[in-house]
Amino acid sequence: MDPQDFLDVDRELSDEERAIRDAVADFSAAELMPHVADWFDAGTIPDPRGLARDLGKLGVFGMHLTGYGCAGTSAVSYGLACRELEAVDSGLRSFVSVQGSLAMTAIHRYGTDAQKQEWLPRMATGEVLGCFALTEHDSGSDPGSMRTRARRDGDDWVLDGTKMWITNGSVADVAVVWAGTGEGIRGFLVPCSTPGFTANVVHRKLSLRASITAELVLDGVRLPAGALLPGAEGLKAPLSCLSEARYGIVWGVAGAARSCLLASVEYAKTREQFGRPIGAFQLTQRKLADMLVDVNHAMMTALRVGRLKDAGRAHHSQVSFGKLANVRAAQRVAATARGVHGANGITLEYPVMRHMVNLETVATYEGTEEVHALTLGRALTGLDAFR
Incomplete structure (x- = not known):
């Protein structure tokens, strides 16, 4: 009897789902498993951009999304990929999940076509890394109490606040930042090179060490009107x-x-x-x-x-x-x-x-x-x- 599939669940999978599972499992065994203990011990991923490019070639970033360079696989196929990655380490599955299920999904679901065209194809290949900035020091399970604010200044938006526990925050190229406005909570695409944007790496973690976690500080970050995700209105x-x-x-x-x-x-x-x-x-x-x-x-x-x-x-x-x-x-x-x-x-x-x-x-x-x-x-x- 196979202990990892004692009830023969594999029989319920399609050939395509098995092929995706096996491809991710083979990559994980060859490229991730030999190094993950050292990464955990060091408390970081030494070459996150190299890892992102490799994962992009594997096709796991935003793989459940359709169009804009995304694979458009089934939810089960994506789940199987997550299973094989986390069988190595939760931090590695989180690396993929934050990119695809959070940052890319936000853009795919709530962005304009221009925003999708600008970011999603490069995020799918791993050329561009994203992060998802919702949680704050005093706003975890109650995100509606967030203190980060965005105010209008002419045609621009100006963001001020601090986000905490942001996976990939210090290596990201773009942050999906959620902030309170006079019109409720809204989402913004913030290039991480924008003046006033700072990412501070969180050290001395005792868990999820093979992962990069950051505090994000937004101090008068000025964005054009086109940075707003127009479909994202409210906490939902x-x-x-x-x-x-x-x-x-x-x-x-x-x-x-x-x-x-x-x-x-x-x-x-x-x-x-x-x-x-x-x-x-x-x-x-x-x-x-x-x-x-x-x-x-x-x-x-x-x-x-x-x-x-x-x-x-x-x-x-x-x-x-x-x-x-x-x-x-x-x-x-x-x-x-x-x-x-x-x-x-x-x-x-x-x-x-x-x-x-x-x-x-x-x-x-x-x-x-x-x-x-x-x-x-x-x-x-x-x-x-x-x-």
């Missing part, structure tokens, strides 16, 4: 982009969990104590069995949400269901895997501790566990408990 616009990113997480964490399970099965068969492999002990087998169930449940959940999405029937609360359930499952698997590996589990020689601490971040970004639980509670009762 950035939240719809977040739902796209959450969908990638539903698949991605299934990959992280799978990596932990496979490492644990191999370790349990080769690590000997008391004269036999630890996998021969009942307690270890129970741990492996629980991990197996969580991994395969997560994959089935991801595939179901993906099929709903491809059919145009996925509600944002179903994406919340997937994120809540699959992140919880992945955290259980990673913690159990760390225990199976004993003292070796805390080293970078094995992937389990790296996945375990990464999942601590994944559990809180793109909506905390509590936010998704309340989203499901509202879907069940029709009553809003957020306020």
